[in-house]
Amino acid sequence: MGLAQPSARQITGLRKGQASRRVCEVVGAIFLATSTLSVSAMTPRVATDIGPIYSLAARVMAGIGVPDLIIRHGASPHAYSLRPSEAAALEEADLVFWVSEGLTPWLKRRLEILASKAQVVELMKADGTVELPYREGTTFANHDDHSGIDDHSAIDPHGWLDPDNGKAWLGVMASELSKIDPSNTDLYFENAAAGTLEISQAVARISKALIAVRGLRFIVFHDAFQYFERRFGISASGSILVGDALAPNPARIIEIRGQVAEMGIGCVFSEPQFNPNLVASVFQDAEISTAVIDSQGIDLALGMALYPQVLESIAQEIIACAGE
Numbered sequence: 149m150g151l152a153q154p155s156a157r158q159i160t161g162l163r164k165g166q167a168s169r170r171v172c173e174v175v176g177a178i179f180l181a182t183s184t185l186s187v188s189a190m191t192p193r194v195a196t197d198i199g200p201i202y203s204l205a206a207r208v209m210a211g212i213g214v215p216d217l218i219i220r221h222g223a224s225p226h227a228y229s230l231r232p233s234e235a236a237a238l239e240e241a242d243l244v245f246w247v248s249e250g251l252t253p254w255l256k257r258r259l260e261i262l263a264s265k266a267q268v269v270e271l272m273k274a275d276g277t278v279e280l281p282y283r284e285g286t287t288f289a290n291h292d293d294h295s296g297i298d299d300h301s302a303i304d305p306h307g308w309l310d311p312d313n314g315k316a317w318l319g320v321m322a323s324e325l326s327k328i329d330p331s332n333t334d335l336y337f338e339n340a341a342a343g344t345l346e347i348s349q350a351v352a353r354i355s356k357a358l359i360a361v362r363g364l365r366f367i368v369f370h371d372a373f374q375y376f377e378r379r380f381g382i383s384a385s386g387s388i389l390v391g392d393a394l395a396p397n398p399a400r401i402i403e404i405r406g407q408v409a410e411m412g413i414g415c416v417f418s419e420p421q422f423n424p425n426l427v428a429s430v431f432q433d434a435e436i437s438t439a440v441i442d443s444q445g446i447d448l449a450l451g452m453a454l455y456p457q458v459l460e461s462i463a464q465e466i467i468a469c470a471g472e
């Protein structure tokens with residue numbers, strides 16, 4: 149009364165409209181569910197060995213997925229036992245990015261056994277990678293400290309410390325990910341390009357900052373930093389250990405203390421995995437500055453920003469140790 153009753157035709161029309169809206173919602177929900185399902189089903193499972201490699205992979209996968217890290221962030225990669233969850237990550241991986249057999253000789257066999265269904269990419273062997281042989285005749289070289297690396301032509305595996313390698317590997321990762329997940333090809337390559345730009349910006353800041361310490365005489369704990377040194381125009385006078393010795397040798401550090409002072413070394417760098425307190429206490433008496441530099445950024449948050457931060461934090465420690 150008062151309001152006109154809708155005609156049967158209008159009612160039918162209304163019902164049809166509601167019904168078709170409902171159908172749309174249902175279809176939409178199914179479509180959404182299906183596409184969510186297919187994205188998660190299709191997202192490649194990616195395993196990485198150390199923090200900086202995790203960071204590069206996370207950069208390329210941003211918005212798509214997150215890689216797994218199989219060597220605990222903070223452990224020395226040169227000798228390590230996988231935990232069950234880390235072994236499981238290898239078993240489930242579609243893709244594995246690792247630095248090289250030189251860095252983690254123990255991992256090669258584990259990959260063969262555990263990651264048999266994965267595409268395994270040894271980054272130091274990837275196209276466009278700068279490789280440097282281990283340095284010979286480092287000032288404090290002592291064959292007793294050699295950890296089974298007797299081949300002087302062996303490649304120094306710490307190649308991620310060259311930012312050009314970091315950039316090259318972003319491209320390698322984008323192309324490997326695209327092969328197994330072609331629907332996200334554009335995003336992988338856009339991410340790699342953004343990551344490359346971020347590395348370039350960090351390199352520009354580091355290059356400018358390190359001008360102040362050109363000519364600094366310093367030694368490192370193990371010979372892990374030549375990729376960084378070469379790219380930024382600085383050079384260690386030597387290393388306490390040669391190559392990748394696994395344990396610090398207190399007697400050896402005390403033995404070279406006098407030599408270091410005579411040579412006018414201003415700075416001795418230790419590393420978090422290699423008893424930095426020992427180095428600090430031994431050189432305290434010799435009035436030589438010590439600082440901790442870290443090739444993996446173990447104090448930095450594990451994420452896609454870590455890679456350029458590792459390079460910047462090495463630069464900051466060198467500058468601080470030089471008193472600039």
Ligand SMILES: [Zn+2]
Binds near residue numbers: 226370372391392
């Ligand atoms: Zn090392």
